[in-house]
Amino acid sequence: MFLSVGVRFEANVEALNMVETAGNYTKHRRVPYLVEEDGKLKTVYVPAISGESLAHAYQWSLVKEALGMNLPVCEDCAKGEFFKSMNKAHLKKKIDPIPDDSKKIEATIIKSCVIEDVGGFLYAEKPPVRRSSAFQVSYALPIKSMALFATAEPQLHARHAQMDAKGKKGNVSEQMIYYVETGTALYGFTFNLDLDAIGVSSLGAGPIVPEEEIRARREASLKALFRMLSSAQFGAKLSRFFPVGGITELTVVVTEHPFVVTSPIYDSYIERTKKRLEVIKEAFREEYFFDSTNEVPEEVLRKAIEYLKEKGYV
Amino acid sequence: MAYPLLHIAGDRTETLEPKRNARSSADRIRPLIEWTTLKVSGKPRVYGSILKINRLHRGSVESAVTSFPMAVMYGESDYTLTLLYLLNDDLIRASEFSVKDFERAAWGISRIGSRESVISVESVELGKGRIMEKEIAETAYAFPLTGKKVQGNGVVQGVIDWKEGIGNYSKARIMVMFYPEGKVKVEGRLRVIDVGEEVVL
Ligand SMILES: [Zn+2]
Numbered sequence: 001m002f003l004s005v006g007v008r009f010e011a012n013v014e015a016l017n018m019v020e021t022a023g024n025y026t027k028h029r030r031v032p033y034l035v036e037e038d039g040k041l042k043t044v045y046v047p048a049i050s051g052e053s054l055a056h057a058y059q060w061s062l063v064k065e066a067l068g069m070n071l072p073v074c075e076d077c078a079k080g081e082f083f084k085s086m087n088k089a090h091l092k093k094k095i096d097p098i099p100d101d102s103k104k105i106e107a108t109i110i111k112s113c114v115i116e117d118v119g120g121f122l123y124a125e126k127p128p129v130r131r132s133s134a135f136q137v138s139y140a141l142p143i144k145s146m147a148l149f150a151t152a153e154p155q156l157h158a159r160h161a162q163m164d165a166k167g168k169k170g171n172v173s174e175q176m177i178y179y180v181e182t183g184t185a186l187y188g189f190t191f192n193l194d195l196d197a198i199g200v201s202s203l204g205a206g207p208i209v210p211e212e213e214i215r216a217r218r219e220a221s222l223k224a225l226f227r228m229l230s231s232a233q234f235g236a237k238l239s240r241f242f243p244v245g246g247i248t249e250l251t252v253v254v255t256e257h258p259f260v261v262t263s264p265i266y267d268s269y270i271e272r273t274k275k276r277l278e279v280i281k282e283a284f285r286e287e288y289f290f291d292s293t294n295e296v297p298e299e300v301l302r303k304a305i306e307y308l309k310e311k312g313y314v
Numbered sequence: 315m316a317y318p319l320l321h322i323a324g325d326r327t328e329t330l331e332p333k334r335n336a337r338s339s340a341d342r343i344r345p346l347i348e349w350t351t352l353k354v355s356g357k358p359r360v361y362g363s364i365l366k367i368n369r370l371h372r373g374s375v376e377s378a379v380t381s382f383p384m385a386v387m388y389g390e391s392d393y394t395l396t397l398l399y400l401l402n403d404d405l406i407r408a409s410e411f412s413v414k415d416f417e418r419a420a421w422g423i424s425r426i427g428s429r430e431s432v433i434s435v436e437s438v439e440l441g442k443g444r445i446m447e448k449e450i451a452e453t454a455y456a457f458p459l460t461g462k463k464v465q466g467n468g469v470v471q472g473v474i475d476w477k478e479g480i481g482n483y484s485k486a487r488i489m490v491m492f493y494p495e496g497k498v499k500v501e502g503r504l505r506v507i508d509v510g511e512e513v514v515l
Pocket residue numbers: 073074075076077078084085113114115116
């Protein structure tokens with residue numbers, strides 16, 4: 001089973017993805033958008049949130065869901081440090097001595113950590129062992145029809161300190177000013193989850209953990225998405241720049257084999273997704289789950305999980 | 315294409331022969347595909363952004379500025395890529411897959427490119443084609459440039475020859491491909507196949 005989710009959310013004055021600091025100026029991540037003006041292509045920069053940033057948030061949600069369900073999470077991942085058994089030093093925490101059989105290495109990692117099972121890993125030593133992530137996430141980009149209204153605007157802030165005149169040395173200042181570039185946009189992004197990949201070897205060795213635990217791991221993966229979206233716990237600087245707004249639209253599709261919702265950056269994405277699903281049903285006799293809302297996103301996510309429960313998938 | 319196709323087959327293998335020279339399991343379906351190419355709607359723009367690379371490693375900080383040119387094609391218009399897969403009926407019949415499996419897999423292509431961006435397939439068409447010899451043709455699809463004369467604009471790029479194997483690219487041969495901007499006129503000893511209004515070389 002393959003889950004694909006399209007999310008639209010409004011975020012005003014957010015600092016969800018900052019990229020670099022030049023002096024006292026912290027920049028928001030931006031991407032170029034091509035627009036046509038008098039028959040010529042012009043590049044405009046719009047605020048964006050990287051897929052890496054969203055993926056980190058998702059995996060952090062997954063840590064909490066997995067631990068809450070008594071599923072294994074390794075020491076590194078439990079701290080939110082997703083090293084993913086990248087070298088001997090990190091893999092040794094899971095198995096010591098390290099075997100030279102890639103299948104044994106893979107099995108050890110999958111058994112000991114749900115995050116690396118779902119989020120993939122790369123052990124970059126001899127023998128190298130890799131596993132693709134079972135979930136995929138796009139960048140969050142301003143939706144096309146309103147992209148030109150998306151802005152990134154620096155906000156001036158000041159930090160004050162009371163200083164003893166005697167203690168004042170040279171050019172130490174009592175006031176420090178700094179700028180945080182904030183973005184405002186209606187964003188869209190896509191999230192996919194290949195449920196069949198969970199708990200199963202990517203080296204052709206079949207299921208690595210018992211069927212019952214695979215179902216539990218799938219459930220944790222779904223709940224993690226639920227919680228990440230519902231709590232808006234993704235991106236950075238949430239403590240002072242929590243975005244004003246929220247999810248405006250959410251579309252969830254579950255199909256037997258891979259199928260990706262039309263990107264929510266297009267205004268017609270719901271209609272287009274529905275039409276494409278009809279083809280899948282007609283031509284390939286494949287059942288599917290589809291639901292979409294601009295009201296209560298939690299309700300749609302709940303229904304999707306219920307559908308998968310009925311199918312015996314979680 | 316390999317990812318959704320192997321998903322349909324219930325095969326979760328993504329790395330073949332992990333011990334010796336690891337290859338992608340896409341290599342399993344490579345012999346079934348005679349040729350593949352693509353066309354691009356609109357004009358991608360190549361631009362170079364200046365990136366500051368900072369690397370922190372256990373206390374020592376390295377910093378460098380680099381220019382990172384890349385093609386951009388997102389923005390106001392709805393840019394699309396059209397992928398074309400040329401399949402050989404006889405080979406497919408002899409394989410564990412059917413043409414229908416390939417058709418469903420095409421709907422399931424979820425990632426594309428070297429960094430595997432998330433995409434959605436908006437339509438799939440299936441047709442029969444006949445290979446013909448020609449000396450002159452117009453095409454919008456990318457083709458190997460060697461031995462051909464081209465009239466029109468496009469981008470020339472050295473790419474990995476996927477027909478030699480997928481996954482182990484360190485020693486792979488490079489072929490020179492021409493990516494047309496709109497349609498171009500090509501002269502040479504051509505093998506072409508009709509696809510609707512245009513041809514594929
Ligand atoms: Zn881990």
